[in-house]
Amino acid sequence: MYVKNGYLELEELGERMPSKERLEQGPVAVLECIQPIPCNPCQEACARKAIQPFQSINDTPVINMDLCNGCGNCISVCPGLAIFVVWKNYREQHGLIKLPYELLPIPEEGETVSLMDRKGEMIGSGKVVKVQQTKHNPKSRIIWVEIPKELVMEVRHIIRSKQDDK
């Protein structure tokens, strides 16, 4: 349970997780926010109105995955750093994850990084393909990482390799 462990098991996400079919279709936002807390910036950030309007500020976000195109606007407004975009069929062999990143030094494009799951366990390595700076939140970054396809619903953080530290 997330309240005991501090991390989500995939089953706890339940229907909030994109279906197998949806994952095949293209990039989509995954909102790992299942505890009702008073917070709502994500619903206003979505230009396509995929994130459904809240009735109360304590609502947890619900996304219409048919409307979501995985643009990632919601990632940079989420104070909980709880939104990711996954793109299973980014390339033939590889998937892609866009994740929020607030550490220094900022990874560089082309760099190989270690992939961490929700528990903080290292589960593989990936390649940074883009480092995105947003107008809304210019001091942090959204990192696009090319990862093994089967890990798109597992990878939630990256760690730079020590020798790359400048």
Added chain:
Amino acid sequence: MRIDCDVLIIGGGPAGLCAAKTLCNTGLKVLMLERDPFLGGQLVKQTHLFFGSKEQYAGTRGFEIGKLLTEEVTSASNVTVMLETTASGFYLEENFILALEKEKILHQVHFKKVIVATGASEKSLLFEGNDLPGIYGAGAVQTLMNLYGVLPGQDIVMVGSGNIGLIVSYQLLQAGVKVKAIIEAAPVVGGYFVHAAKVRRMGIPIYTQTTIKRAIGQSKLEKIETICLDANWQMVPGTEKTMTCDTLCLAVGLAPMSELLWQFQCDMQYVSELGGYVAKRDSHMQTTHPGVFIAGDVSGVEEASSAMLEGTIAGLSAAASLHQSPESADQLMKASLDFLEGMHLGPIGEKIRSGLSKVEVKSCM
């Protein structure tokens, strides 16, 4: 020296600043006392993005909110700010606040209405060796790190998984410090899950039902001994574990700094859900001492977003009681009361709702 004002605001944190903001350009003579050399209170060291809704600056970093509010308040011609000035006592018969400026100049501050927004102070924890150098409150660590750029240590254990414990752990990681573990006496994580998830995926374990038994070290902290707790919060012998660390950070809650409110002889009540002794108040933040309003953590420990709303409400109430309300005051009051109520509605707000039900009185007007 004698100073006269219409509204005295004690404390320049998020609550006091929002109270002052509502009073800008009302024509009222407003005086704000702040003991630190800068305004912003706890906002100055909050480097994380704020929660809430956009009216409370959600998605903006706390210190940026502090800057925005400070600019607004200090640019208003009817607001005077005295920094490094402590409200050290209230004299009931003469009806003035004694304020000490820069530790040497005493002022008698006379006022028509006062808003007490003094905030809260950190609680500590009783255990063997808790006075060893290297043991800090989480607020102190945050101040050292985010305000003065000083690392408190290299190898840290955090006690407490409330939002402060989780956020400060994350900020320590951002500063490059090794966080060994977060320990939590309760069976569940205390703070928002999303804050816990951020540190978990960076590899930091959270041990629930675990507390600190003792701190060990010759002249400074070298290691700690933890112990597991059973369902009745009793230590389970034989479950002790040792962890080496040079810093222990205590994030075990805050207590309202309500000393002045005792001196005002407000009706006070101990409410554990709100962190300690708080003054009874009506929904418009007026205490049982007419003309004395409260806002922020001193009225019950909560998030900065609530403090900002309470500050707005207290400021509007003070202005209304002097018949000098700002433009569209009624709308702003209604919106702020609704927002505050909304924030308390969810399951996270349950504790606060329970606490407030013990101190809210009908109308103090």
